Amino acid sequence: MTLSTAFMDTGHDHANCMESALDRASALCGERGVRLTPLRRRVLELVWVGHKPLGAYEILDTLKAERRGAAPPTVYRALDFLLQHGLVHRIESLNSFVGCPDPLKPHGGQFLICRSCGLTAELNDHRIDQAIRNSANQAGFAVGRPMIEIEGLCPYCRDAGEGSP
Amino acid sequence: MTLSTAFMDTGHDHANCMESALDRASALCGERGVRLTPLRRRVLELVWVGHKPLGAYEILDTLKAERRGAAPPTVYRALDFLLQHGLVHRIESLNSFVGCPDPLKPHGGQFLICRSCGLTAELNDHRIDQAIRNSANQAGFAVGRPMIEIEGLCPYCRDAGEGSP
DNA sequence: CTAAAAATGTTACAATATAACATTATAGAC
DNA sequence: GTCTATAATGTTATATTGTAACATTTTTAG
Numbered sequence: 001m002t003l004s005t006a007f008m009d010t011g012h013d014h015a016n017c018m019e020s021a022l023d024r025a026s027a028l029c030g031e032r033g034v035r036l037t038p039l040r041r042r043v044l045e046l047v048w049v050g051h052k053p054l055g056a057y058e059i060l061d062t063l064k065a066e067r068r069g070a071a072p073p074t075v076y077r078a079l080d081f082l083l084q085h086g087l088v089h090r091i092e093s094l095n096s097f098v099g100c101p102d103p104l105k106p107h108g109g110q111f112l113i114c115r116s117c118g119l120t121a122e123l124n125d126h127r128i129d130q131a132i133r134n135s136a137n138q139a140g141f142a143v144g145r146p147m148i149e150i151e152g153l154c155p156y157c158r159d160a161g162e163g164s165p
Numbered sequence: 166m167t168l169s170t171a172f173m174d175t176g177h178d179h180a181n182c183m184e185s186a187l188d189r190a191s192a193l194c195g196e197r198g199v200r201l202t203p204l205r206r207r208v209l210e211l212v213w214v215g216h217k218p219l220g221a222y223e224i225l226d227t228l229k230a231e232r233r234g235a236a237p238p239t240v241y242r243a244l245d246f247l248l249q250h251g252l253v254h255r256i257e258s259l260n261s262f263v264g265c266p267d268p269l270k271p272h273g274g275q276f277l278i279c280r281s282c283g284l285t286a287e288l289n290d291h292r293i294d295q296a297i298r299n300s301a302n303q304a305g306f307a308v309g310r311p312m313i314e315i316e317g318l319c320p321y322c323r324d325a326g327e328g329s330p
Numbered sequence: 331c332t333a334a335a336a337a338t339g340t341t342a343c344a345a346t347a348t349a350a351c352a353t354t355a356t357a358g359a360c
Numbered sequence: 361g362t363c364t365a366t367a368a369t370g371t372t373a374t375a376t377t378g379t380a381a382c383a384t385t386t387t388t389a390g
Contacts, residue, residue, distance in 0.1 A: 006304035035387085037337070056377070069339055076378065077338075092257040093312060095377065112306045123300055131296040132315060135288055139171035140320030141277045147258060147314045150273075150297060155305030200356085202368070221346070234370055241347065242369075260346065 006112065006121040007154055008051050018048045021099055025087050028103055034085065042066070043078035044099065047088050052118040053096030091120070093149045098122075108145040114154035121154070171277065171286040172319055173216050183213045186264055190252050193268055199250065207231070208243035209264065212253050217283040218261030256285070258314045263287075273310040279319035286319070 008017070025044055029036040036044075046059050056075050063070040079097055082088040086103040090096070091111060098120055100109075110123035129146065136143045173182070190209055194201040201209075211224050221240050228235040244262055247253040251268040255261070256276060263276075263285055275288035294311065301308045 007306070035337085037386095039338075071340065072378065073340085073380090074338070081337095092314070110300075112301055112304060114306075115309060121304060121306070123304065125296070125300040128293070128296045128300055131290070131293045132313070135275075135290040135293055136277055136315060136317065139277060139286060139288065140323070141172070141279075141286070141315070142318040142323045143315055144280060144317040145315075147316070148297070148311070149257070150301060150306070150308055150311045152301065152309035153307040158305070158307045200367080202355095204369075236371065237347065238349090238371085239369070246368095 006123055007119065007156075008121075010156060014050075018045065021048050021101065024103065025085075028085065028087070032085065034081075039067075039074070040078045040081055043075060044082055044087055047082070047097050048099040051098070051120055053091040053094050053098040053113070053120055055094075055096045059097075089122070091149060092147060093151070108147050110148040110150075112150050112152065112154070114157055115151050116153055116157035119154045119156070123148075171288055172284065172321075173286075175321060179215075183210065186213050186266065189268065190250075193250065193252070197250065199246075204232075204239070205243045205246055208240060209247055209252055212247070212262050213264040216263070216285055218256045218259050218263040218278070218285055220259075220261045224262075254287070256314060257312060258316070273312050275313040275315075277315050277317065277319070279322055280316050281318055281322035284319045284321070288313075 008014070022041065022045060025041070026036055042063070043059060046062055047054055056072070056079060059079075060070060060072060060075045063075060067074075079088065079090075082097075083090060086100055086106050088097045089100050089109045089111070091098055091109075091113065094113070098111075101122060102124065107124060110125060110128055112121045112123065114120065128148065132146050132148075133143055173179075187206065187210060190206070191201055207228070208224060211227055212219055221237070221244060224244075225235060225237060225240045228240060232239075244253065244255075248255060248262075251265055251271050253262050254265050254274045254276070256263055256274075256278065259278070265274075266287060267289065272289060275290060275293055277286045277288065279285065293313065297311050298308055
């Protein structure tokens with residue numbers, strides 16, 4: 001089977017991946033007339049350090065080493081801003097945050113989350129969305145924001161036999 | 166449009182609904198040789214008081230009035246048991262718990278959650294599940310437990326114009 | 331330059347969840 | 361029935377996650 005681009009190749013150029021995410025964020029904020037301040041940019045950078053969701057207090061630990069007086073509101077306010085502008089997603093099942101590779105169109109997230117290594121990929125499959133809307137409509141429900149978090153094994157851990165050793 | 170059975174009719178016989186849920190739970194525990202103790206049964210009952218997710222500390226508040234020395238572990242342990250046996254689901258986006266109407270076959274939940282009144286319905290639409298598995302397979306991901314929580318408006322609140330007054 | 335607004339700093343605390351160990355209740359062996 | 365191992369619950373303390381409220385600083389707009 002051919003892998004889609006959902007999961008990053010293990011050896012992908014992450015420096016470039018991260019830089020382009022920050023550039024997109026910068027452009028988006030410019031267009032919207034909102035400010036990607038150094039703090040917000042730094043928090044976004046930290047979230048993009050890996051393709052793995054990061055907890056607010058993990059981010060805080062790093063910030064504390066860099067800024068005097070970083071405290072929970074410091075990071076939660078930055079995250080609120082980034083969430084509002086679709087630059088990060090919150091992973092509800094992990095109380096964690098992950099960078100959004102495509103912040104332009106607002107969307108509830110479809111996430112594949114590896115239970116072994118934490119690697120997380122964001123899908124945006126219209127067929128899933130459509131299946132959900134069909135089913136919700138049948139129930140008379142007006143869909144707002146669908147959230148999909150699928151726990152399982154990423155291609156690398158699956159092939160390594162993780163999860164059933 | 167005809168409503169499916171996903172959302173309870175406003176006037177449904179909830180006493181019966183709840184009683185049958187408890188009976189199913191009792192039978193299931195009997196078959197599995199595990200004990201639905203008075204405490205566990207009571208917690209399940211509380212979760213079934215409505216078709217709305219309930220927080221652990223809301224349950225605890227009620228328990229405290231009934232048992233001397235009820236504490237967080239009291240309710241979390243009961244909930245762990247109920248979760249393990251599929252008798253309740255955890256709603257990740259609300260840090261809350263809701264009774265499962267069909268505990269026999271294990272399944273990740275598909276939930277429609279009303280942002281206005283909290284009413285929650287559990288779907289189990291094979292087409293949604295299939296769409297997810299197709300997409301995940303394409304990404305080389307081994308699906309474990311899919312979790313779907315869809316925020317929106319239930320039929321009653323939607324018709325009442327809630328959410329856009 | 332100055333006033334208003336936005337962002338951040340700071341302190342305190344709320345809400346959710348778990349660890350660790352003591353005690354009580356239950357089931358099964360005998 | 362009694363004893364013992366196991367399961368369940370009680371109890372205390374604490375960890376983790378997230379917010380409220382107000383002070384200060386920075387930025388923008390006039």
